[in-house]
Amino acid sequence: MRYEEFQFLKFDRRPNGVLLVTINRPEKLNAANNVLHHELAEVWLTVKTDPEVRVIVITGAGRAFCVGGDLNDEVAKLGNIDPVIEMGELALRIVYNMLHLDKPIISAINGPAAGAGLAVALTADISIIAEDARITDAHVNIGVASGDHAVMHWPLYCGLPKAKLYLLTADLLDGREAERIGLVSMCKPLSELMDTAMDLADRIARKPQRAVQWTKRCLNHWLRQAAPILDLSVAYEGLNFMEPDAKEGLEAFLQKRQPNFPSTR
Numbered sequence: 001m002r003y004e005e006f007q008f009l010k011f012d013r014r015p016n017g018v019l020l021v022t023i024n025r026p027e028k029l030n031a032a033n034n035v036l037h038h039e040l041a042e043v044w045l046t047v048k049t050d051p052e053v054r055v056i057v058i059t060g061a062g063r064a065f066c067v068g069g070d071l072n073d074e075v076a077k078l079g080n081i082d083p084v085i086e087m088g089e090l091a092l093r094i095v096y097n098m099l100h101l102d103k104p105i106i107s108a109i110n111g112p113a114a115g116a117g118l119a120v121a122l123t124a125d126i127s128i129i130a131e132d133a134r135i136t137d138a139h140v141n142i143g144v145a146s147g148d149h150a151v152m153h154w155p156l157y158c159g160l161p162k163a164k165l166y167l168l169t170a171d172l173l174d175g176r177e178a179e180r181i182g183l184v185s186m187c188k189p190l191s192e193l194m195d196t197a198m199d200l201a202d203r204i205a206r207k208p209q210r211a212v213q214w215t216k217r218c219l220n221h222w223l224r225q226a227a228p229i230l231d232l233s234v235a236y237e238g239l240n241f242m243e244p245d246a247k248e249g250l251e252a253f254l255q256k257r258q259p260n261f262p263s264t265r
Contacts, residue, residue: 001042008036009043010061014198016205017054019047023117026062031070032116040066040120041093044101054205057197058120059108065133068115071142075250077241084241088147088234091116095149095230098123099220102213104204108197109133109175110190119149122157122183125216128197129175130190138170139237143249143261147237152230156222158182 003011008030012020021043023030032040047053060066069087077083094116098105107124113135121127121135129135137154139146146167154163158181166173179187188196204212240246244262252259 001046003046006039006043009039013052014202016202017052018198018201018205019053019056020198021056021058022061023058023066024061026064028070029064029112030060030062030066030117032066032068033070033073037069037087037090037116040116041090041097044097047103048101053103054209055104055106055201057106057108057201058124059110059194059197064111065109065113065121066117067112068117071250071254075254078247078250079242081242084238088238091119091148091234092231094119095123095152099223102217104212104216106197106201108193109135109184110193114138115148122153123149126200127184128186128188128193129178129184130193131175131187132190133175134172135178136170136172137167140168141170141249142253143243143245143259144240145233145236147233149230151233152223152226154183156226
């Protein structure tokens with residue numbers, strides 16, 4: 001895709017080959033509808049072929065980074081295998097396109113992040129989070145297996161005990177806790193977040209690029225070893241969308257009530 005074809009991503013070129021990408025659907029807390037899901041997968045292929053880009057910084061417009069999938073769109077997928085398969089393929093493409101991009105990616109997590117948004121935030125090579133930003137992998141709360149990124153990333157980042165704690169409970173973490181357990185690279189006050197991210201991007205952009213890119217490529221083999229785990233989790237999440245628990249979980253969330261999951265009755 002060409003930059004001008006993106007509907008919900010904004011691009012701002014900075015000196016020394018730094019590209020600022022802003023997820024731009026602030027009225028919906030940057031929730032990813034079907035179009036934005038595609039864009040979050042495709043953008044990494046676009047910057048890969050742009051010779052002027054050395055480092056990418058991604059953040060969210062307004063008060064959120066990206067709260068994940070637009071659940072109004074997700075309800076339409078319940079029991080329908082074709083859109084569920086497409087959703088799973090997009091989830092894989094987001095992660096793999098980021099991992100296979102040799103150019104460094106920095107996420108500036110300015111506010112809430114979940115689902116596909118959290119996948120982008122934590123698949124970035126360096127993640128910087130605002131102190132009060134809250135994140136969660138909330139898949140189990142809507143009746144589906146954690147399938148965006150977390151079972152691949154979190155055990156490597158913060159260890160299996162913490163990964164199990166937060167992925168099985170879907171509890172929220174703020175930026176301070178995310179940094180404390182090693183889930184993110186750095187935590188800063190919101191007022192310092194963007195300056196920190198842009199300064200770091202500029203520093204990396206002025207280093208020898210092939211050395212930087214090949215170091216990233218080698219480091220990401222740690223995650224590539226876990227690729228079968230990601231593929232399996234995406235498949236299980238898709239199967240869960242065929243089940244009554246997912247229907248109840250999504251409807252309860254949209255109706256702002258406690259779910260009564262059939263599997264727990």
